[in-house]
Amino acid sequence: MTLSEDDLIATLFAPLAGPGGLGLLDDAALLSPGLGEEIVVTVDAIVAGVHFFPDDPPASIAIKALGVNLSDLAAKAARPAGFLLVLALPPEADTAWLQAFSQALGETAKRHASPLLGGDTVRTPGPLTISITAFGTVPRGTMMPRTGARVGDRLYVSGTIGDAALGLALRLGREGLGTALVRLLDPAAQDHLTDRYLHPAPRLGLRAALQAHASAAMDVSDGLVGDLRKMLRASRVGGRVDLGSVPLSQAAAAAVALHPEAFETAVTGGDDYEVLTSVPQPRAAAFEAAAREAGIAVTPIGVVESDAGVAFTRDAQPVDYATGSFQHF
Amino acid sequence: MTLSEDDLIATLFAPLAGPGGLGLLDDAALLSPGLGEEIVVTVDAIVAGVHFFPDDPPASIAIKALGVNLSDLAAKAARPAGFLLVLALPPEADTAWLQAFSQALGETAKRHASPLLGGDTVRTPGPLTISITAFGTVPRGTMMPRTGARVGDRLYVSGTIGDAALGLALRLGREGLGTALVRLLDPAAQDHLTDRYLHPAPRLGLRAALQAHASAAMDVSDGLVGDLRKMLRASRVGGRVDLGSVPLSQAAAAAVALHPEAFETAVTGGDDYEVLTSVPQPRAAAFEAAAREAGIAVTPIGVVESDAGVAFTRDAQPVDYATGSFQHF
Numbered sequence: 001m002t003l004s005e006d007d008l009i010a011t012l013f014a015p016l017a018g019p020g021g022l023g024l025l026d027d028a029a030l031l032s033p034g035l036g037e038e039i040v041v042t043v044d045a046i047v048a049g050v051h052f053f054p055d056d057p058p059a060s061i062a063i064k065a066l067g068v069n070l071s072d073l074a075a076k077a078a079r080p081a082g083f084l085l086v087l088a089l090p091p092e093a094d095t096a097w098l099q100a101f102s103q104a105l106g107e108t109a110k111r112h113a114s115p116l117l118g119g120d121t122v123r124t125p126g127p128l129t130i131s132i133t134a135f136g137t138v139p140r141g142t143m144m145p146r147t148g149a150r151v152g153d154r155l156y157v158s159g160t161i162g163d164a165a166l167g168l169a170l171r172l173g174r175e176g177l178g179t180a181l182v183r184l185l186d187p188a189a190q191d192h193l194t195d196r197y198l199h200p201a202p203r204l205g206l207r208a209a210l211q212a213h214a215s216a217a218m219d220v221s222d223g224l225v226g227d228l229r230k231m232l233r234a235s236r237v238g239g240r241v242d243l244g245s246v247p248l249s250q251a252a253a254a255a256v257a258l259h260p261e262a263f264e265t266a267v268t269g270g271d272d273y274e275v276l277t278s279v280p281q282p283r284a285a286a287f288e289a290a291a292r293e294a295g296i297a298v299t300p301i302g303v304v305e306s307d308a309g310v311a312f313t314r315d316a317q318p319v320d321y322a323t324g325s326f327q328h329f
Numbered sequence: 330m331t332l333s334e335d336d337l338i339a340t341l342f343a344p345l346a347g348p349g350g351l352g353l354l355d356d357a358a359l360l361s362p363g364l365g366e367e368i369v370v371t372v373d374a375i376v377a378g379v380h381f382f383p384d385d386p387p388a389s390i391a392i393k394a395l396g397v398n399l400s401d402l403a404a405k406a407a408r409p410a411g412f413l414l415v416l417a418l419p420p421e422a423d424t425a426w427l428q429a430f431s432q433a434l435g436e437t438a439k440r441h442a443s444p445l446l447g448g449d450t451v452r453t454p455g456p457l458t459i460s461i462t463a464f465g466t467v468p469r470g471t472m473m474p475r476t477g478a479r480v481g482d483r484l485y486v487s488g489t490i491g492d493a494a495l496g497l498a499l500r501l502g503r504e505g506l507g508t509a510l511v512r513l514l515d516p517a518a519q520d521h522l523t524d525r526y527l528h529p530a531p532r533l534g535l536r537a538a539l540q541a542h543a544s545a546a547m548d549v550s551d552g553l554v555g556d557l558r559k560m561l562r563a564s565r566v567g568g569r570v571d572l573g574s575v576p577l578s579q580a581a582a583a584a585v586a587l588h589p590e591a592f593e594t595a596v597t598g599g600d601d602y603e604v605l606t607s608v609p610q611p612r613a614a615a616f617e618a619a620a621r622e623a624g625i626a627v628t629p630i631g632v633v634e635s636d637a638g639v640a641f642t643r644d645a646q647p648v649d650y651a652t653g654s655f656q657h658f
Contacts, residue, residue, distance in 0.1 A: 026475045026563075028465075029371070030472055031367065038361045039361075040357045040358070041358050041447070041462070043415055043449050043462060047455075049454060050451060050454070072356045076356065084372045084462060088376060124376045124458065125456060126376075126456050127453060127455050129417055129453065131374065140361065145355060146354060146356060218355075
């Protein structure tokens, strides 16, 4: 390190600060919700060597660190209001790395209207660790819960599922699926999957559609199969899901065609940062129309039922994935 | 680790959750400020081997992790409203450690009416790292700033200064001050200093006194001398401070009598978690009375002046401490 903590903050991070950040000169930041608003708060930490590769580009690490938190706000139908950054920096983090990181962080923050409000920078003998607390606002009483799914609701996911998990398999290049994809998948498809692994795109555009029509939502971060189970368990219901209807990108579909294991990886692998939501049947058409207007694809994948547990099928055959969920932990 | 992340949360941390924490079942928590209230947010991370000793008792680590954040809220005259916890756990963190940690965390949270609202638990190959985001409320427009000190204001500190830094010196036991204190200081005094190092006591009781009378405040975490410079620089003023009037505990005074270096350590060493504040001269008597009513000692140590920089004296002689501030970073 050539910069002290104070220099680091003044040079690289103060330019990212929003008005509530008080120029990063104070010990604390201030959130001033509008009349009738509540504040949604969420925190996620990512650790080098656990959640990302230490040699990922610093810009990618910044996009992921903020993106995974904004994705939680997206699923709660909240409007971003800013974030706090904790950086635990190992000795090898140098000024060039920090410049690239802070620049990309600033761009991502600006794109999503979520300014830096404050934070803490500490030294660690361990791996780079980035913890972000993100704030969003909702009109009082409208935070989209994880617990609101009701029998008869339709289940939807946004975007496409599995790209990031296949991007990770590519990146790991392990014997089997990894080496098959590296060898056989065309370069453009490989780039697509890698990009989706590195750069989560929080579905903040779904806010109005969720707020108007959905009963429950969460973001898909630990694998669709496991996260479906979590959401329905939290809602004290079950469901039936046709995995054959889970939306795949062209690249992911090509991977599945090349290697059978790719499908299980896609639906259980995690890091999607898509929105999983339940919508009462009578609102389904309006939800789909609102999502279309927002320019975000949503696909029905199943229904909520009263029986505990989730029955997964594919091509009308029952499917049982033992783990169903990628455990970072 | 014998517990999964979900088990860990359900068993050890869900019992600590406040109503806004939604049973820790959701991806996010909800803050619902009252009419006319704003939310003060602050985050501080502590790293094993940097900010605390890996073999400190887990209860002490919990008290410090939450205490340093509540201390920031105390200095901002905010009423605690809850916190988010990020735990980055090394492989050696076992269930017994986590039980002791979560129990003490829960007790500290309860004592200060600051419930757990959510968080994230991740695995790390590095040292145990704990990052806490704390929330407090203030009536709109009344957050005590760091930038409000004005020429003529009196400067005060709460409690006593230097105990924690001397407790750290004792704990390190380095040749010189450390070994002298271990050898010469009576055991009760040693216990007092060690306790103050391990267990910061956030001065939340000063809230009303600060809100009614103070112009600026910050908590003393990086050493009184350096933090005084920071607060007055942030306020674009300077000051004159008589270090001879800085309040010392009996134990710290005994340490100073035994070893001359102890005084510099006390006023520059950090980890005090006392409140440093400026009070307009006409409000000084009322501020002192309000603090007395709250049962918290406050001591005048200097005045705010227009010249840049802070002139420190002791026994009427100028003092210049080169560093003045303990840099954790």
